[in-house]
Each structure stands twice: as structure tokens, then as C-alpha cells.
Amino acid sequence: MNNACPICFSESSTTYYKSPPNDRGANVVKCSVCGHLYTKLTQPLDVALLYNDEVYRVVENRRSIFDKILTWEYARVLKRIRKFLSPPLTLLDFGSGKGKFGSLAQNDGWLVRGVETSLERATYSKSIYSLQVSTEAFTQGQIFESRFKIISLLHVLEHLQNPVSLLHELTQANLEENGILLIEVPNIKSWQAGLAGNQWMHLDIPRHISHFSTNKLRDLMTSLNFRPLRTSYFSFHLGVLGMVDSLLKLFGYKKNIILELKRNENKLRFVPIIFILPIAVVLEAMASLLGKGGIIRMYLVKT
Secondary structure, eight states, X not given: OOSSOTXXXXXXXXXXXXXXXXXXXEEEEEETTTXXXXXXXXXXXXXXXXXXXXXXXXXXXXXXXHXXXXXXXHHHHHHHHHHHOOSSOEEEEETOTTSHHHHHHHHTTOXXXXXXXXXXXXXXXXXXXXXXXXXXXXXXXXXXXXXXEEEEEESOGGGOSOHHHHHHHHHHHHEEEEEEEEEEEEOTTSXXXXXXXXXXXXXXXXXXXXXXXXXXXXXXXXXXXXXXXXXXXXXXXXXXXXXXXXXXXXXXXXXXXXXXXXXXXXXXXXXXXXXXXXXXXXXXXXXXXXXXXXXXXXXXXXX
């Protein structure tokens, strides 16, 4: 990791959020040149430890409430993609994680390939979902035997030190002409981010290097000659649950709602969630209509 802006590489910045709790030595700053929000380190960081905690560790949670929500959410995304493209459909899921998204597409008859550098996650997706996954770190060139009609990066872009170069190389060599690029990232300009401030769960610094707004993501994609076909802001598993988490933090909640649901242990811990959930659904739905939902999901095509 470095302290330069991941978009324009300027090292000039101003503080946006100071040291969130448990931040591991990082601030969120605003680039003085391009205005992009990104994570800037305030002390040395052991990169090897970044993805070893419970948030990213592989946990068997296929029977959890969170997994059921995730299945419903991703099914909606796949249905939207089918409106843009005709079969046969081929998907390259870049940053495929445990393989949930790819497995649903594969079950729907799509040809699916994944890229996941975490060996633990890749092994899970291969053994549980029978997905074909590359674990090589991508730099350039064609990854598999052919190009794909769809390339997805679901909550990947915010982790990249050089998103511009990677997107250019990835799509140039691996996306079919007139194919769809699907990108989803947290929305730093969301209502829930405003409510929680530097305790917003989707800041996730220092693992999240970039913190995108709609305008900044659109500008980035325009520079790569992509135009949005559709932009949506509603997500249940990250949007509504993110709003629940932000509202609970107003009352002193210190945990992570998604981790609570993944554990699926003590049902009593869900009682506060049940009471606040209807309010969160209404607020997040309104926010999404105004472009202020917890996530930005863009379906893009090359111009």
C-alpha cells in the first residue's frame, strides 16, 4: 500500500475522516487534485494480517440468514443481466471470493470462471460449488481460454491500489465486444455513511483503499470508455443491513451487523434488528431512489 491517490497518484490531500475506531492506523482523505476519497496510512501496516480476521475468514454459513439474503440479492442481479444479453451467457467473476455469485450463475446454466487470489476462498468455491477458479494475481492478458460476455467485480474495486490500470488490462483482454461490465462498490455519499460517519461499516479501512461516489466512479469508467447502461443503489444485504448498522450506531452499537448474522448463533441478538429493520428498509429505499443508497451498482458497456 502507498499513500498516493489511487486514481491520479497525487500525494496532496486533506483529511475527510480522522482515524475511525479500530482503524489500524489510517485516515480517509480527499485528493487535492482529483477530489477522490481514499485511505491514507498514518503508521506502518502489516498487509499480511489485513484479511485474516473474521470479516474475511472463510466461515461455513450456507444455512445462515445472511446467506439466504445473499441468494435473493444475487438472483435479482442475474435477472437484470439477462435483460441486457442473450444466451449462452459467460461470466468472469473477478474477485470471486467463496463463489456464491458465480455458483448461482452456474446453476442457471451460465459458463462461469472465477479469479480469487485467496487460496482459502478459492478452495472453498472449488470444493463446495465446483467452480473453476484461477488463483494467479492478474496483471495483464487473457486469463482463461476465451473472452466473456460479462465481467463482474463485486466489492473488489475499492480494494485495488491501481484500479484504472487493472480495469483497462482486464477488460481489454477478457471482455467480449458489446459485453457487460458489472461493478458494485460502497457509496461514500450514502445516507447511512452520513449517519455513521467514521464508524460506517463499509469504510472498512485500511482494506478499502478507495471510497467511491457515483460521480467519481462514473468519471473513472468514462475515462476507460465505458458508459453506464443502468445504475442502481439498493441492496438488502449491504444497503438495508448497512442502514440498520448505522442506525444502531447512533445508540452506541459497536459491532458489525453482517458478522452478527453470519454467526447465526444467539437468536436474542436479532431482537434489536427486528425492531429497527422496518425503519431501515424505508430509509434505505428512499435513499436508493435519490442515489444515496449504501451501494453503487453499475452495469456498463464499452463505447
